Amino acid sequence: MRDTYLEEYFIFLRFPSVSTDEKYADNVRACAEWVSGKLAAISLESKIVRTRGHPIVWARNKHRSGRRTVLIYGHYDVQPPDPLELWDSPPFEPVLKNGYVFARGATDNKGQIFSHILGLQETIEKNSDLPVNLDLIIEGEEEVGSQNLGKFLTDNRDALKCDVVLVSDTGMIAPRTPTISYGLRGVAALEIKVTGAQMDLHSGIFGGAVANPAAALARMLATLHDANGHIAVPGFYDDVAPLQDWEREGWKKLPIDPDAEMLKETGAPALFGEEGYSTLERIWARPTAEVNGMGGGYQGPGTKTVLPSHAMAKLTFRVVPNQRADVVVDLVKEHLQKNLAPGVTLEMTTGHHGPWYLTDPHSKFGKAAQRALKKAFNKDVALIREGGSIPIVSDFRNILGAETLLIGLALANCRAHSANENFPLENLEAGIRMNQAVLQELAG
Amino acid sequence: MRDTYLEEYFIFLRFPSVSTDEKYADNVRACAEWVSGKLAAISLESKIVRTRGHPIVWARNKHRSGRRTVLIYGHYDVQPPDPLELWDSPPFEPVLKNGYVFARGATDNKGQIFSHILGLQETIEKNSDLPVNLDLIIEGEEEVGSQNLGKFLTDNRDALKCDVVLVSDTGMIAPRTPTISYGLRGVAALEIKVTGAQMDLHSGIFGGAVANPAAALARMLATLHDANGHIAVPGFYDDVAPLQDWEREGWKKLPIDPDAEMLKETGAPALFGEEGYSTLERIWARPTAEVNGMGGGYQGPGTKTVLPSHAMAKLTFRVVPNQRADVVVDLVKEHLQKNLAPGVTLEMTTGHHGPWYLTDPHSKFGKAAQRALKKAFNKDVALIREGGSIPIVSDFRNILGAETLLIGLALANCRAHSANENFPLENLEAGIRMNQAVLQELAG
Numbered sequence: 001m002r003d004t005y006l007e008e009y010f011i012f013l014r015f016p017s018v019s020t021d022e023k024y025a026d027n028v029r030a031c032a033e034w035v036s037g038k039l040a041a042i043s044l045e046s047k048i049v050r051t052r053g054h055p056i057v058w059a060r061n062k063h064r065s066g067r068r069t070v071l072i073y074g075h076y077d078v079q080p081p082d083p084l085e086l087w088d089s090p091p092f093e094p095v096l097k098n099g100y101v102f103a104r105g106a107t108d109n110k111g112q113i114f115s116h117i118l119g120l121q122e123t124i125e126k127n128s129d130l131p132v133n134l135d136l137i138i139e140g141e142e143e144v145g146s147q148n149l150g151k152f153l154t155d156n157r158d159a160l161k162c163d164v165v166l167v168s169d170t171g172m173i174a175p176r177t178p179t180i181s182y183g184l185r186g187v188a189a190l191e192i193k194v195t196g197a198q199m200d201l202h203s204g205i206f207g208g209a210v211a212n213p214a215a216a217l218a219r220m221l222a223t224l225h226d227a228n229g230h231i232a233v234p235g236f237y238d239d240v241a242p243l244q245d246w247e248r249e250g251w252k253k254l255p256i257d258p259d260a261e262m263l264k265e266t267g268a269p270a271l272f273g274e275e276g277y278s279t280l281e282r283i284w285a286r287p288t289a290e291v292n293g294m295g296g297g298y299q300g301p302g303t304k305t306v307l308p309s310h311a312m313a314k315l316t317f318r319v320v321p322n323q324r325a326d327v328v329v330d331l332v333k334e335h336l337q338k339n340l341a342p343g344v345t346l347e348m349t350t351g352h353h354g355p356w357y358l359t360d361p362h363s364k365f366g367k368a369a370q371r372a373l374k375k376a377f378n379k380d381v382a383l384i385r386e387g388g389s390i391p392i393v394s395d396f397r398n399i400l401g402a403e404t405l406l407i408g409l410a411l412a413n414c415r416a417h418s419a420n421e422n423f424p425l426e427n428l429e430a431g432i433r434m435n436q437a438v439l440q441e442l443a444g
Numbered sequence: 445m446r447d448t449y450l451e452e453y454f455i456f457l458r459f460p461s462v463s464t465d466e467k468y469a470d471n472v473r474a475c476a477e478w479v480s481g482k483l484a485a486i487s488l489e490s491k492i493v494r495t496r497g498h499p500i501v502w503a504r505n506k507h508r509s510g511r512r513t514v515l516i517y518g519h520y521d522v523q524p525p526d527p528l529e530l531w532d533s534p535p536f537e538p539v540l541k542n543g544y545v546f547a548r549g550a551t552d553n554k555g556q557i558f559s560h561i562l563g564l565q566e567t568i569e570k571n572s573d574l575p576v577n578l579d580l581i582i583e584g585e586e587e588v589g590s591q592n593l594g595k596f597l598t599d600n601r602d603a604l605k606c607d608v609v610l611v612s613d614t615g616m617i618a619p620r621t622p623t624i625s626y627g628l629r630g631v632a633a634l635e636i637k638v639t640g641a642q643m644d645l646h647s648g649i650f651g652g653a654v655a656n657p658a659a660a661l662a663r664m665l666a667t668l669h670d671a672n673g674h675i676a677v678p679g680f681y682d683d684v685a686p687l688q689d690w691e692r693e694g695w696k697k698l699p700i701d702p703d704a705e706m707l708k709e710t711g712a713p714a715l716f717g718e719e720g721y722s723t724l725e726r727i728w729a730r731p732t733a734e735v736n737g738m739g740g741g742y743q744g745p746g747t748k749t750v751l752p753s754h755a756m757a758k759l760t761f762r763v764v765p766n767q768r769a770d771v772v773v774d775l776v777k778e779h780l781q782k783n784l785a786p787g788v789t790l791e792m793t794t795g796h797h798g799p800w801y802l803t804d805p806h807s808k809f810g811k812a813a814q815r816a817l818k819k820a821f822n823k824d825v826a827l828i829r830e831g832g833s834i835p836i837v838s839d840f841r842n843i844l845g846a847e848t849l850l851i852g853l854a855l856a857n858c859r860a861h862s863a864n865e866n867f868p869l870e871n872l873e874a875g876i877r878m879n880q881a882v883l884q885e886l887a888g
């Protein structure tokens with residue numbers, strides 16, 4: 001790998017382009033300008049598009065008819081680096097140690113999108129052009145929910161018309177194992193509040209004669225699942241598409257030991273999930289109902305003998321094909337209302353939701369990507385789903401009408417979003433090869 | 445009432461003498477010093493007795509042989525004021541509105557013990573002495589279980605030998621209705637913590653395969669009761685003594701409408717309690733299992749898609765004759781352990797506990813108190829039990845061999861332990877008269 005690659009990667013990483021905190025806004029903009037300048041320097045036509053938030057960098061080659069059009073998406077913004085004291089070196093002063101680059105954004109997403117940029121650079125240097133029509137969209141708001149990307153896609157729907165979208169912002173199932181993520185779970189949020197008396201009450205003076213909202217909430221939350229981890233909300237699973245046999249079989253053969261790895265990573269005393277499904281199936285293909293937070297009454301030190309006035313819980317549901325987030329939330333609301341204990345009232349507030357995603361890795365483009373990844377890594381491709389949500393892939397489908405291939409380069413121990421985030425140079429190099437191979441294969 | 449009474453009462457209330465939270469320790473001590481100074485100022489011999497926790501104020505007149513000896517007990521510590529936003533005026537800046545004084549501790553117990561102090565002051569000013577030998581014990585740990593009072597009583601068993609104990613830390617059944625509480629519930633505390641993973645986890649990446657401690661806690665708490673409000677812990681009711689007929693009948697005739705009053709006072713949408721018992725029976729003679737507080741995961745604004753690492757609940761149990769707090773807690777622990785969901789661990793920490801109390805209101809001193817209260821209020825005395833706990837009355841019985849007469853001055857809407865705690869000046873005045881009448885009657 002050329003020395004200049006690492007120098008430029010480090011420059012990219014030094015911008016503290018934290019999108020969630022207004023105090024970094026100038027750094028975010030400076031980072032966008034640097035990215036745009038880099039893309040212009042490799043002969044792409046590049047511009048910075050203003051949004052109501054942070055700007056989007058949009059670069060393209062000269063499109064010629066008769067060629068396939070590929071959109072590559074990435075983001076140049078990063079998560080906040082806190083807590084700083086957990087970092088072994090400053091988060092915005094990248095260092096190379098034993099083949100790993102440590103910095104905030106090293107993996108998520110600067111390292112991954114930069115490997116694509118370097119791949120494009122090499123192809124252009126070799127051939128003076130790319131084998132496909134290319135649009136490169138690198139946004140600055142992924143870590144804050146991509147609030148302005150949808151409008152950008154809608155406003156430029158025609159110019160951004162493409163055959164397929166490539167995104168490297170997901171994980172590899174194991175080191176040196178090329179991975180296509182063809183499915184994601186969606187998410188839906190619901191906040192519930194149970195209220196009894198109008199104020200906290202003395203549990204001696206009133207206890208026994210007035211309902212306890214914390215107990216009532218617990219009682220209600222306990223009805224969400226049965227003892228085997230199945231969600232007990234009537235109708236919840238009605239629209240869940242069963243796993244295909246090839247997925248079930250393929251996942252069993254992946255070169256990982258998911259149970260051992262998850263136990264080690266989480267430190268949980270044991271794994272627990274829905275009976276009848278493996279760990280990977282539970283995360284990748286089964287919906288969940290999770291309590292993300294709950295609270296009520298006195299949580300400070302010592303004892304306070306109150307009957308709380310109210311108690312609340314924040315719930316999210318991971319949804320899978322072919323569930324609809326709004327339908328699921330309505331079912332849950334009906335169920336909770338039905339299981340409300342006497343003597344309290346219930347308020348429910350629906351939060352944000354995003355759909356699941358599923359594409360066919362055996363489609364024409366999926367197969368092309370598989371061939372390319374096999375070539376770049378010299379290893380068979382792992383076909384996986386992921387348990388998280390990437391709302392923008394649905395935007396690409398709904399607004400641009402294009403499927404997305406998620407060909408991520410992150411490893412499980414890259415510590416995205418955490419202290420000591422890192423990216424192996426080996427993956428940067430693999431990404432450069434992957435970009436070239438994928439564009440070649442997609443060109444047909 | 446003299447102006448100085450109100451001024452001094454306000455000074456007393458301004459001390460944030462919150463005993464449960466270490467950060468108030470200096471204020472607690474300052475409050476004790478002020479109380480001791482006040483007692484010295486009315487010619488009692490007063491001193492501050494150190495304990496391993498907060499200090500005890502101990503004052504007395506010169507004891508003379510041939511007189512009855514009376515011990516008056518109260519406490520100068522208060523409950524925490526949270527949640528602060530519910531107070532109409534700051535909890536430690538007392539205000540007088542329409543005859544009611546609003547402040548934390550206004551009723552519980554500063555207002556009540558202060559009315560005794562003022563009664564003593566008037567008698568001493570009038571007669572240069574009291575009609576009885578008096579010990580006045582005002583402690584600083586009532587709200588945290590009076591952990592050090594027992595040792596104090598034991599250490600001073602001989603000096604504190606007395607015929608009867610007076611405590612005004614309970615309620616009046618209705619305004620202007622003198623009330624003797626002859627029974628109390630006990631209390632036992634248990635804190636439980638459920639732990640899954642060692643850190644909060646991303647609910648997309650891990651959700652479904654790792655247990656959710658908040659959900660596990662809810663599931664466990666839901667097993668404490670059945671749908672009819674009965675406690676579902678096996679053996680919980682085994683030692684509960686049935687109500688006497690005279691109590692059941694007497695309570696029906698009390699000059700109150702408990703259901704209507706409780707609904708109005710609490711603003712609860714409906715009453716709820718154990719099937720088969722009236723509201724008064726539920727509070728005064730039946731045990732409870734209450735969630736005083738619970739928490740886990742993200743409780744801030746918006747959504748955070750985490751699987752919490754842990755969740756906790758603070759429980760207390762009100763116990764009644766002839767239950768034993770330690771037995772009850774052991775039964776609950778066994779029950780919770782048995783109902784622990786898979787994939788999480790459970791820690792249980794037993795907190796303070798205090799026994800129930802039951803005395804005979806028709807004893808010699810009980811009858812004397814009835815006569816005095818009838819004189820002070822010009823109305824027949826209501827004989828009731830209370831739902832709260834005053835563990836120290838058992839200490840008085842067990843250590844000093846003395847029965848306690850609970851002659852409280854709190855009204856149902858005084859909001860002890862809640863925001864906007866208040867005390868009517870009318871009750872402060874009644875307390876002054878009551879103190880004088882009771883000491884006179886007990887003198888015989």
